[in-house]
Amino acid sequence: MTLNPELEGKAFPPIGFTVDPEHVARFAKAVGEDGSFVPPTFATTGEIAALAQVIADPELGLDFARVVHGEQEYEWRRPLRPGDELSARPRIASVRARGGHEFLTVETEMRDPQGELVVLARNTLIVRGRR
C-alpha cells in the first residue's frame, strides 16, 4: 500500500467556486454545447479545484504519475445556475487495495451559501500497481 489508509474520513477545507457565465460559455463550447444552459458536468470545475488539495496532501502519498480515473459520479439536487456561488468540500471516503492496484474515493459536497447541498460528487482514482 503506497496510499495512507489512515486518511480515510479526512475532510479538507472548502474551496469557493462561482458559476461564472463567461466560464460556463467556455466550458459549454469545449463539450459541444451552445451555452443556453449550464452543463451539469460544469460541477467538474469546482470538484477539480477542491481535489487539488487532496492530491497534493503529503500525508496521502499519491503518486500522480500512476493515476488513472476509474469512476465518477454526480448527484444533482438542483441544476447549476449562472451566478451560483458554491463551496466545494472534499472528504476522503475510502482508501482500498485490490488486485495489485489501489483505489482512492473522494466525495465532494458542493453547497450554496445557505448550506443546501447542490451537487454531490464522487471521484475514484486508481493508482496502478508497480510491475
Add this chain to the structure above:
Amino acid sequence: MSTPVQFEDLRVGLEIPSLSKVVTREDVKAYADASGDHNPLHQSDEFARAVGFPGIIAHGMFTMAHLASCLVRWLGDPGRLLRLRVQFRSVVFMGDTIVAGGRVRDLDPERRTATLEVWVTVERDGTTEYAIKRSEAEVRPG
C-alpha cells in the same frame, strides 16, 4: 432541443437517441483550459508516449460530459438529470468517434423517475470499444 420526453413515453428496454462526435485536439485543449485539469497526459504527446500511449488521450470527464449532453438532449432540460455514475474503460484518442447511448432499465411510477444503463462507445479503425460501460443514470422526465 427536440420535444422533451415524458415519463409516460418510457418503457423498460427503450433505447434513447445516441449522440456521436469526433474528438479533436482543439476540443480537448479547450476542455483542459475550461475544466482546470491540466494533466499532461491530455496535453503533451511526448508525455503520453513516455507512459505508453501513442499520443494524448481525452479526459475521462470530457467523455462523461458528452454522455451528459446525450441525456440532457433527450430529456430537454438539465434539471431532469438527477444522477450519473460512470466507469471509465478504454481510453479515447484524438480523431476517435465517441457515441453516447442508453437504455431504460427501471421505472419508478411513484417518483416518476427512471434508471438507465448508459455507455459511450469509441469507434476507431472499424473496431468498437467502450470508453464508458456498466454505468447508470437516474432521470426524472416531464
